[in-house]
Amino acid sequence: MTHYTSQNGFYGSIDANGKFNPNGHDVTVTSLKTVYEDNTAHITVKFYAGDKLQSIDSPVQDIIRALGQTGYPVSNAQSNSLLSYINQQISTLHAESVHENIGWHYNENTKKLVFKGQEMIGGKSTYIGNYNIAPRGNIEDFRAEYGSLILGNPPLELSMVIGLSSCLTGYLSVMSKGIEIPSLLFDINGRSTTGKSTCGKFAVSMGGFPDKIPGKMSLAGTCSTTVNAMYGILNDNYGYTMLFDEIARLGKYADFTSMIYSLSDGTDKNRLGKSSKVIPPRTWATSIVFTGEFSLLKYAAKADGLQMRVISFPNVQWTQSAEQAHAVSAFSKKYAGLPVMEFARYLYKLDPNAVLAEYEQKISSLTNEIPIKPCYKERMAKSVAMLMMTSELSAKAFDVTFSHDKIKSLVLENIAMSNKESEARIAYDFVLNQCEINASKFPKFSSDPDDLTKRLYDCWGSIQNRQIHSDMENKKVVTDLLIIREPIFKRWLKDGDFSEDNVLSEWKKNGVLYSTKPDHYYNVVSVQKGRPKTKCIRIVLNNEAYGETKLLETNVRFSERLFIYFIEKCYKEYAGGYCVEKEMADAVRKSIDMMYDGSMDTGLQAEIIQHCFKMSVDFPLIQSYLFGAEHKKWQEKNKAEFEKYVANYEPEAREGEYEQIKMKGMEPPSEDDLDDRL
Numbered sequence: 246m247t248h249y250t251s252q253n254g255f256y257g258s259i260d261a262n263g264k265f266n267p268n269g270h271d272v273t274v275t276s277l278k279t280v281y282e283d284n285t286a287h288i289t290v291k292f293y294a295g296d297k298l299q300s301i302d303s304p305v306q307d308i309i310r311a312l313g314q315t316g317y318p319v320s321n322a323q324s325n326s327l328l329s330y331i332n333q334q335i336s337t338l339h340a341e342s343v344h345e346n347i348g349w350h351y352n353e354n355t356k357k358l359v360f361k362g363q364e365m366i367g368g369k370s371t372y373i374g375n376y377n378i379a380p381r382g383n384i385e386d387f388r389a390e391y392g393s394l395i396l397g398n399p400p401l402e403l404s405m406v407i408g409l410s411s412c413l414t415g416y417l418s419v420m421s422k423g424i425e426i427p428s429l430l431f432d433i434n435g436r437s438t439t440g441k442s443t444c445g446k447f448a449v450s451m452g453g454f455p456d457k458i459p460g461k462m463s464l465a466g467t468c469s470t471t472v473n474a475m476y477g478i479l480n481d482n483y484g485y486t487m488l489f490d491e492i493a494r495l496g497k498y499a500d501f502t503s504m505i506y507s508l509s510d511g512t513d514k515n516r517l518g519k520s521s522k523v524i525p526p527r528t529w530a531t532s533i534v535f536t537g538e539f540s541l542l543k544y545a546a547k548a549d550g551l552q553m554r555v556i557s558f559p560n561v562q563w564t565q566s567a568e569q570a571h572a573v574s575a576f577s578k579k580y581a582g583l584p585v586m587e588f589a590r591y592l593y594k595l596d597p598n599a600v601l602a603e604y605e606q607k608i609s610s611l612t613n614e615i616p617i618k619p620c621y622k623e624r625m626a627k628s629v630a631m632l633m634m635t636s637e638l639s640a641k642a643f644d645v646t647f648s649h650d651k652i653k654s655l656v657l658e659n660i661a662m663s664n665k666e667s668e669a670r671i672a673y674d675f676v677l678n679q680c681e682i683n684a685s686k687f688p689k690f691s692s693d694p695d696d697l698t699k700r701l702y703d704c705w706g707s708i709q710n711r712q713i714h715s716d717m718e719n720k721k722v723v724t725d726l727l728i729i730r731e732p733i734f735k736r737w738l739k740d741g742d743f744s745e746d747n748v749l750s751e752w753k754k755n756g757v758l759y760s761t762k763p764d765h766y767y768n769v770v771s772v773q774k775g776r777p778k779t780k781c782i783r784i785v786l787n788n789e790a791y792g793e794t795k796l797l798e799t800n801v802r803f804s805e806r807l808f809i810y811f812i813e814k815c816y817k818e819y820a821g822g823y824c825v826e827k828e829m830a831d832a833v834r835k836s837i838d839m840m841y842d843g844s845m846d847t848g849l850q851a852e853i854i855q856h857c858f859k860m861s862v863d864f865p866l867i868q869s870y871l872f873g874a875e876h877k878k879w880q881e882k883n884k885a886e887f888e889k890y891v892a893n894y895e896p897e898a899r900e901g902e903y904e905q906i907k908m909k910g911m912e913p914p915s916e917d918d919l920d921d922r923l
Contacts, residue, residue: 348484
C-alpha cells in the first residue's frame with residue numbers, strides 16, 4: 246500500500262531511491278467528527294485554492310466532490326491517490342462525537358436515553374447545529390434572581406413554565422411507549438403594550454439565547470416564512486420551545502387549519518421524492534408559541550377540534566411596566582439556555598415509568614376542571630397536565646417555588662374565555678380577516694361615475710360610509726358598511742366551516758347585519774356606483790355587539806391609494822386616453838398584491854410603499870417594471886428583495902406607543918408625506 250507524505254505544499258509518495266513524487270496540492274485533515282444521528286464521518290480539511298487558504302467541512306464520502314466545487318484542482322486520475330492520502334490522515338485521528346438535532350432521543354438498539362443540548366446528557370457529544378443554545382450563567386445566581394424578579398408574578402412564572410414544558414413534552418414523547426403525547430401550542434395575542442413579545446422571548450430563553458446574533462439562529466423567530474419551512478425548523482426538535490412572532494405575517498398563503506393539526510400532532514404530511522419514493526415525514530414533540538395582535542385561531546376554520554389543540558392567552562398583562570419588561574429581557578439573556586439543561590439533567594435521573602404514571606394521573610384529575618365541551622375535556626387536559634407537571638418538576642429541579650395554583654387558575658381562566666365566543670362571533674372575525682387578506686378587492690365606495698378603479702379590476706365588495714337606521718338604537722346613525730358579494734361571502738363561510746343560518750340569524754339579532762328588508766339577510770345592491778347590482782351581504786363594522794373595527798379601513802386605504810397612484814400614472818403618462826388597457830391594470834394589481842400584504846402593520850406597509858416610490862420615481866421605470874416582457878422576472882426579483890427587507894425588521898416596543906417595526910437604515914414616511922406623494 247502506497248504511503249503518502251507532503252513536501253513544499255504538495256502531497257505525494259517517496260520512491261525506492263528516496264525521491265519525492267508529487268501527486269497534487271496538499272490537503273490537510275484537521276479534524277474528524279462522527280455525527281450521532283446517522284453515524285456518518287465528517288472531516289475538516291485545509292488546502293490552497295490558488296493563493297488563498299480554504300477550509301471546508303464535508304462527509305468523507307463527498308470530500309473529493311466538495312474539494313472540486315471549492316476550487317481545488319483535482320483530476321479523475323488524481324482522485325484515487327488523493328482519497329488514499331486523506332484516509333491515511335484520518336486513520337491517525339481520534340473521532341469527536343457531535344450531534345445536529347436538539348432534545349431527547351431514545352436509541353431502540355442500545356436502549357439508551359440521551360438529551361441533545363449544547364453538550365449531550367447521557368453521552369459524549371457536542372452540538373454543531375445552527376441554534377444558539379449554549380447555557381449561560383450558573384444555577385445559584387439564576388435561583389436568586391428568579392426569587393426577586395419572577396416569583397410572585399403568575400404570568401411571568403407561566404412564561405417560564407411554557408418555555409420548560411417542551412423539555413417534559415419531548416421526554417414523555419420518546420419514552421411514552423405508544424401513549425399519544427401532543428405538542429403544546431400556545432397562542433399569546435393582544436395589544437402591543439401587554440408584553441407578549443417579552444413573554445415569548447422569555448419562554449424560549451429557557452432553552453437558548455432569545456435574540457439573533459451573527460452566525461447563529463435563535464429559537465425565537467417570526468412568521469415571515471412558509472408553513473413548510475416552519476415544519477423544517479421544528480423537525481427533530483424534542484425538547485426546545487420555539488417562538489413564531491407576528492402570526493399575521495404568514496398571510497393569505499397559509500392553511501392555518503391544517504397547520505394547527507400538524508403542529509399539534511407533531512408531524513407533517515408524507516411527501517414523494519424524485520424517484521417517487523415516500524420520504525418519511527418530519528416529526529417533533531415540543532412546545533410552540535405564537536404571538537401577534539390577533540389570535541392564531543382567527544385565521545383558521547371554526548372546527549372545535551382546533552380549540553382543544555391551542556391554549557390561547559388573549560390580552561394577558563404579562564409585564565406591568567417598561568422597566569419590568571427590560572429587567573425580564575436582561576434576565577432572559579443572562580441565563581439563556583441554562584434552565585432547560587438543568588431540567589433535563591433532573592428528568593434524566595427519574596424513572597420514566599413513574600413520570601408517565603404521574604402524567605396520566607394528572608390528566609385524570611384535571612379533566613373535569615377543563616371549562617370546555619365534555620367531549621374535548623380529556624384532550625385539553627393533556628396540555629394542562631403537561632404544564633402543571635412542568636411547574637412541579639422544574640421547581641424541584643431548580644429548588645425554587647412556583648405559584649402552582651395561580652398558574653393553573655390563569656391557564657383555566659383563559660381556556661374558558663377562549664371557548665366562550667359564539668360561532669357567529671368567530672365567523673365575524675374570520676370574515677374580516679379574509680377582507681384584510683384581500684384588501685385590494687375592497688376599495689372605498691365611490692359615487693364618482695368616472696372613477697377608474699371601479700372598471701379596472703373585479704371588486705369583491707366595498708366599504709361604504711352612509712346613514713342607516715339602527716334597530717338596536719332605534720335612530721339613524723352614520724356608520725361604515727362592509728359590502729360583500731354573495732358568492733364570495735358564502736365561499737368564506739364554507740371555507741371556515743360555519744353554519745350560514747346560525748351566523749346570519751345572530752348577526753341580524755345583534756345589529757351586525759344591515760338589510761332594508763326585515764326578513765332578508767341579503768340585498769340586491771351595487772358595490773360601486775355604475776356597476777350592475779348584485780346580491781350582497783352588508784355588515785355594520787362599528788357595531789355594539791362586536792365593537793369598533795378600524796384595522797380593515799386602514800389596510801384598505803393603503804392598498805387603494807397605492808393602486809390609484811399607479812393607475813393615475815398610467816392614465817396621465819402612458820395611456821393617453823380615457824381607458825387603461827385591462828392587461829396593464831391586471832399587471833399593476835398583481836404587482837401591488839405581491840408588494841402589499843394586508844396583514845402587515847401600518848408601519849411596515851408605509852416603509853414598503855416608500856420603497857416602491859423610490860424604485861418607481863419616474864414613469865419609464867414603472868412602464869418597464871410593470872408592463873414589459875420582464876414583468877414576471879421583476880416580480881420574482883422583488884419578491885425575494887422584499888422578503889430580505891422583511892427579514893431585517895426588528896420590533897421595537899415603546900411605552901405608551903403602538904409597537905413599531907423599523908427597517909434598518911430607513912425611516913417610514915409620515916402620513917402627510919404619503920398624502921403629498923399620492
